[in-house]
Each structure stands twice: as C-alpha cells, then as structure tokens.
Amino acid sequence: MNRLESVKVAAVQFESRLGDLDGNRRRMLVLAEEAAENGAKLIVFPEMATSGYIFENRREIAPYAEPIPGPTTELFQAVAEKYSCYVVIGLPEVDPSTDIFYNSAVLIGPEGVAGRYRKTHLFAADPRWAREGNEGIPVFSTKIGRIAMLICMDAMYFEPARIAALKGADIIAFPTNWVGEKNNPPSKTWALRAKENGLCWAAANRWGQERGAQFTGGSAVIGSEGEVQDWKLSGDGIVYGKYQPSYNNRKERILEFRKPSAYHDLLLHPYLWKEGATRPTLPQASFEVCAAQLSTRGTLEQWLSNVSKWLELELQKNEENVKHRMIILPEMDITGTEETEAGLEFYQHSLHSIASKYGIYIVASVSKNIDGNRVPTAFLLGSEGCIGTYEQVHRDGLGRGGYGRSGFCTLELPFARIGLLTGGDAEFPESYRILAKQGADLIAVSAGGTESYQSWMQRIWAHENDVIMAVAEPSESGGSLIFLHRQLDLEGQPDREEVLRGILSPEMTSIARSRPFLRRLKNDLYDLLVQNKND
Numbered sequence: 001m002n003r004l005e006s007v008k009v010a011a012v013q014f015e016s017r018l019g020d021l022d023g024n025r026r027r028m029l030v031l032a033e034e035a036a037e038n039g040a041k042l043i044v045f046p047e048m049a050t051s052g053y054i055f056e057n058r059r060e061i062a063p064y065a066e067p068i069p070g071p072t073t074e075l076f077q078a079v080a081e082k083y084s085c086y087v088v089i090g091l092p093e094v095d096p097s098t099d100i101f102y103n104s105a106v107l108i109g110p111e112g113v114a115g116r117y118r119k120t121h122l123f124a125a126d127p128r129w130a131r132e133g134n135e136g137i138p139v140f141s142t143k144i145g146r147i148a149m150l151i152c153m154d155a156m157y158f159e160p161a162r163i164a165a166l167k168g169a170d171i172i173a174f175p176t177n178w179v180g181e182k183n184n185p186p187s188k189t190w191a192l193r194a195k196e197n198g199l200c201w202a203a204a205n206r207w208g209q210e211r212g213a214q215f216t217g218g219s220a221v222i223g224s225e226g227e228v229q230d231w232k233l234s235g236d237g238i239v240y241g242k243y244q245p246s247y248n249n250r251k252e253r254i255l256e257f258r259k260p261s262a263y264h265d266l267l268l269h270p271y272l273w274k275e276g277a278t279r280p281t282l283p284q285a286s287f288e289v290c291a292a293q294l295s296t297r298g299t300l301e302q303w304l305s306n307v308s309k310w311l312e313l314e315l316q317k318n319e320e321n322v323k324h325r326m327i328i329l330p331e332m333d334i335t336g337t338e339e340t341e342a343g344l345e346f347y348q349h350s351l352h353s354i355a356s357k358y359g360i361y362i363v364a365s366v367s368k369n370i371d372g373n374r375v376p377t378a379f380l381l382g383s384e385g386c387i388g389t390y391e392q393v394h395r396d397g398l399g400r401g402g403y404g405r406s407g408f409c410t411l412e413l414p415f416a417r418i419g420l421l422t423g424g425d426a427e428f429p430e431s432y433r434i435l436a437k438q439g440a441d442l443i444a445v446s447a448g449g450t451e452s453y454q455s456w457m458q459r460i461w462a463h464e465n466d467v468i469m470a471v472a473e474p475s476e477s478g479g480s481l482i483f484l485h486r487q488l489d490l491e492g493q494p495d496r497e498e499v500l501r502g503i504l505s506p507e508m509t510s511i512a513r514s515r516p517f518l519r520r521l522k523n524d525l526y527d528l529l530v531q532n533k534n535d
Contacts, residue, residue: 007144007243009171010040011204013219013232018052018210021064025050025075027236028089032076035238036083041144042243044204046219047090047119047152047175048103054211055092058101058129065094068106069113081110086142088149088204090175092130093118103130105149105175107140115140117149120522121157123177125213136525137163145170145243152176155193156464156517158429159266159526165197165251166528171243174203178216186220186231192460195226196429198251200243207234224250258428262393262407263530265434269523271515279439284506287324287415289442290314291472291500293480293492296332296448300343303332304350314499315358322503324415328472329364330480331376331423331448344368348379348386356383361413363472365422365446367400374400376422378446380411387411388420393431396424398450410438416509419467423447426471429461430529436465436518441509444470449477455491459483466512468504484508 012031016024028045035043047053050072051064066072068091076087086109093104093116103126107115118133119126137160139148148164150172155161161172172194178187186203194201200223207217220231221241229241270278292314294306307329315325329351334343344366355362365378370391379389390409392401401424408431410419419435419442426432426445435443443462455471462469463485471481478494482502487509490500 005245007041008039009200009202009221009241009243010035010038010043011202011219011221011239012043012045013205013207013217013235013237013239014046014049015206015208015236016046016049016052018054019064020052021050025072029075029079031236031238032079032087036079036085038238038240040240041085042088042147042171042173042202043085044088044173044202045090045175046204046206047105047177048092049089049175049206050091052210053177053206054125054213055129061092061101061129065092065101067096068093068104068116073106073108073113076108077110077112080108084110086114086144086147088173088175090151100131101129102133103151105151105173107147107149107173109142114142115147115149117151119151119154120160120525121153121520123153132522137167139164139167139169147171147173149173149175152178155189157521158193158196158433158464159521159529161193161197161199162429163526163528165199165255169199170245171200171202174201176203176205178205178218179213180216181214184218184233186218186222186228187216188456189460190220191222191226191228192457194222194224195457196254198224198254200224200241202241257395258430259393259402260530263430263434265408265437266430266526266529267523268437269521270437270439271518275439275513275515282412282416283414285324285415286322286503286505287326288322288501288503289468289470289482290325290327291470291480291482291492292327292329293473293475293478293496293498293500294330295476295497296330296474297476300332300334300347304347308354310497310499311354311358314501315360317501324413325358326361326363326413326418326444328444328446328470329362330472330474331365331367331446333367333448348381352381352385355381359383363418363420363444363446367448370403373403374398375403376401376424376448378409378420378422380418380420382413390420392422392424394425394428396427397452400424408434408438410435410440416441419443421445423449423451426458427451427453432461432465432467436467440467441513442468442470445472447471447473449474449479455479455481459489464517466515466517468509468512484512
C-alpha cells in the first residue's frame with residue numbers, strides 16, 4: 001500500500017435479533033453494500049451479529065453456530081469481491097473437527113476468508129457455551145494494511161491490543177456487544193487502547209436490549225491519538241473514519257520506548273488464589289491520601305518552605321482522626337545544582353524531618369544525574385527514614401530515564417501496599433499492571449507535569465488494575481488525581497495550588513482488594529510482551 005494513501009473504515013451499528021439467522025444476514029448485507037458503495041474498504045460488524053448474543057447453553061446456540069469458512073463468509077465474500085473491500089463479522093463458530101464452539105470474528109476479503117480470531121477474554125454470558133480462544137492474537141496482512149481483530153471484553157485488558165501492535169497491526173477491527181447504562185460519548189476504554197498503541201480502532205457495537213441486557217451503541221472509528229472521528233449513539237447505521245498511515249511513526253515510537261526486560265511480572269498470575277495464599281493480607285484500616293498540587297518553580301529551599309506551609313495547614317484538618325496518612329508530592333528537578341547527590345540528600349533529609357514531625361508517609365521524586373543522564377527517581381519516606389526507592393524504568397519523551405536497574409517498586413506500609421511511579425513510567429500500561437501484580441493497593445505517581453497521559457486514562461488504568469490511583473503534579477500543569485472507581489474521584493485544576501484529600505475506609509477498598517479484573521487475566525497469551533530484540 002502506498003504510504004500516502006488513506007483507507008476509509010466503516011463501523012456498522014446493528015441490532016441483531018436473537019435466533020434470526022437469515023433475517024440478520026439479509027439486513028447486514030444491505031448495510032455492507034451501503035458502506036462499500038460509500039467507499040469503505042474495511043467494514044466491521046458487531047460481535048455475534050448473525051445470531052444475537054445471550055444464549056443459555058450449547059444446545060440453545062447450536063443451530064446458529066457455523067464453521068469458518070461457511071454460509072456467512074460465502075455471502076459476504078460476494079460483497080468483498082464486488083467492491084474490493086474487507087468485511088469483519090462477529091459470529092458463533094463451530095470447529096467441525098472438534099464440535100467446540102467459539103465466540104469468533106472473521107475477516108473476509110475478495111478472495112475469501114483472510115483471517116479468524118477467537119475471543120480470548122470471555123464476558124459473563126460467553127462461558128455458558130463458548131470455549132476461550134486458543135489461537136492467540138493474530139495479525140493479518142491485507143492490501144489495505146495489517147489488521148487484527150479483538151472482541152468486546154478483550155478491550156478491558158491492555159495486553160491484547162498491545163500484542164497486536166507488537167505484531168505490526170495498523171488497525172484493530174473491534175466487534176463488540178458493549179453493555180451498560182450509557183455510552184455517550186463512545187467508550188473511553190476504546191480510545192485508550194487506540195492511543196496507547198498508535199492504532200486505528202473501528203468499534204462496531206450493537207444497541208437495544210436482549211434478555212435484560214442493555215447494549216450501549218456508540219459505535220465509533222477512533223484515530224491513533226485516541227480521537228473519535230465519527231460515532232453513533234443508537235439505532236442501526238454506519239459511522240466512517242480514515243486510517244491514515246502515520247507520518248510521525250507514533251506506534252513505532254511508543255513501542256521503541258518500552259522496556260520488556262523489566263516486564264516479566266506480566267506473565268505471573270498471583271490472584272489465581274485469594275490474597276493471603278500468595279502473600280499475607282494486611283490489617284484493614286482507614287487511611288488518608290493527599291496529593292499536593294503545588295508549584296515547583298523556584299529554588300529547592302523555596303519549594304520545601306512551600307511544602308511545609310501547605311502541609312501545616314492540611315494536616316490540621318484531621319476531622320475524622322485518621323491514624324494513617326500519606327502525602328504525595330510532584331516531581332522536583334534538582335539536576336541544575338552542581339552537587340546533585342548532595343541536593344538529593346538534603347531534600348530527603350528535609351522531607352524525613354517533615355514526616356517525623358507529623359507521623360506521616362511522603363512519596364516524592366526528583367530528577368537526578370546518573371552517569372551524565374537525567375533519571376527521575378521516586379522514594380517513599382516515613383518517620384523511620386527512606387523505606388524504598390526506584391529509578392525510572394522507561395526512557396521518556398525528554399530523553400530521561402531508561403535505567404530502572406532494580407525494576408518497579410511496591411512497598412508495604414501498615415495500612416496498604418504502595419506502588420511507586422514516576423511520571424515517565426506512568427505513560428505505560430505495563431507499569432500499572434506490574435505494580436498491581438506485585439500487590440499494590442495504591443499506585444502513587446509523583447509526576448513533573450510534562451507527561452502526555454490525561455486523567456481519564458489514569459482512571460481507566462486504575463479501574464482495570466483494581467487499584468487506588470493517586471497522582472501529584474505541579475500546579476502549573478494541574479491534573480492531580482485521587483481515584484477509586486465509584487468510591488472517590490478528585491481532580492486538580494491547572495494553575496491552582498491545592499491539596500486533594502481522600503479518606504479510604506476498608507469498606508471502600510474491599511472490592512478493589514478482591515482483584516476482580518486481575519483474576520480474569522489470560523497470562524498464557526502474553527509472552528510477546530516480555531520479548532524485544534532491541535531491549
């Protein structure tokens with residue numbers, strides 16, 4: 001494909017009727033023809049579009065399961081051949097050699113079946129009749145680009161889309177039956193997966209209801225920066241967008257900055273068993289977290305004076321008499337001083353004095369010199385001194401970091417396990433997953449404000465890793481955050497000095513600590529995440 005060409009992509013929003021195989025196919029053919037006549041070269045239909053979605057067991061779905069290739073692929077190959085396009089359809093598949101059923105997607109091109117994907121991360125209704133996919137995350141080379149297919153629940157985990165990107169995918173065709181009360185605008189999770197990997201994301205969702213399930217609609221085509229090009233809230237119809245080969249190689253830059261040698265925890269599955277079997281449980285206690293969004297302008301002495309002033313005010317506000325308290329500070333750059341190590345020692349000593357005075361814990365970070373390189377370094381202090389430290393694992397957009405000699409860091413306090421992140425490491429979904437697998441209840445991000453992530457992204461990362469997210473950025477950038485899904489959501493405003501304060505009780509944290517998302521990971525699929533020829 002000529003690098004200057006763009007490819008028109010269509011996502012078809014479609015309400016399939018349960019069990020109406022012939023009727024669904026006829027209606028889909030009309031929509032496929034319409035999209036193709038409008039110039040779409042990739043046309044994506046929803047998950048289980050031919051059959052409907054919610055079936056009780058194998059016996060009930062058996063009349064609608066079909067092989068690949070089969071009747072549906074034959075029908076739509078005629079459209080693909082006539083218009084020189086590709087069509088992706090979600091359907092229930094039966095493997096003729098084993099009689100096993102799969103929730104599958106098929107890529108149909110002018111010459112016939114160009115690829116197949118079997119859903120690997122199953123949602124609640126799927127396991128009643130479908131086996132988990134057993135063919136990994138394939139990517140298929142076509143005349144319009146390299147296409148991967150993922151299905152619905154697969155998007156709730158960063159790993160499948162990342163693997164597709166590592167295998168060279170340009171476009172993710174995403175058949176889904178996304179459920180929920182609303183989807184206006186389209187799911188931010190879809191936008192995150194596109195932005196994380198620099199990929200085009202074509203999400204074809206159904207709308208309406210089926211057996212009590214509410215489907216959200218909101219089908220969309222999303223660009224490589226996570227921008228929604230077109231979307232539709234409800235009703236049958238087609239949305240269009242374009243895949244434009246990136247001139248700035250965004251995907252390649254993202255993948256180049258990864259650090260696979262630090263990722264081996266991604267292959268572990270510590271939550272197969274309840275916590276307590278794999279690691280000791282901590283006493284359940286309430287604790288307070290403060291994210292100090294303060295200005296980092298001025299000298300180190302001025303910064304420390306400002307921190308002391310604000311903490312003096314904030315720590316007097318202990319209305320609920322909480323015993324355990326932790327403060328997170330934004331990153332402070334001390335590389336301008338001639339004696340960087342002396343500056344770091346002075347900074348840590350000063351913060352230790354504050355921690356001791358108030359009986360609190362402090363998370364902070366500095367950018368220091370290592371062998372002539374600037375390396376952000378985070379640490380956790382208590383009245384007992386420095387409890388732990390780590391150096392930024394990834395190289396960031398400013399050329400800093402990339403050392404991470406001891407890897408990622410999770411530390412145990414009397415009330416919670418704390419995962420430390422610098423702003424540069426907070427750009428990568430791998431970082432959050434590793435800290436969560438190390439047992440972090442709370443991920444504390446001490447950031448400098450130059451990062452490209454946004455707070456909506458961190459909310460999703462927190463939710464899908466079953467953790468509390470606490471982010472401190474300078475007031476100049478804003479975006480400080482304390483977030484626990486459906487329990488607590490505080491965000492700082494740009495150019496405003498403030499301290500966000502959240503009190504977290506055992507009742508609030510109990511769901512996250514049960515690790516519902518982490519229990520459903522498919523770690524046997526993720527080997528590629530720790531492999532990199534250039535690392």
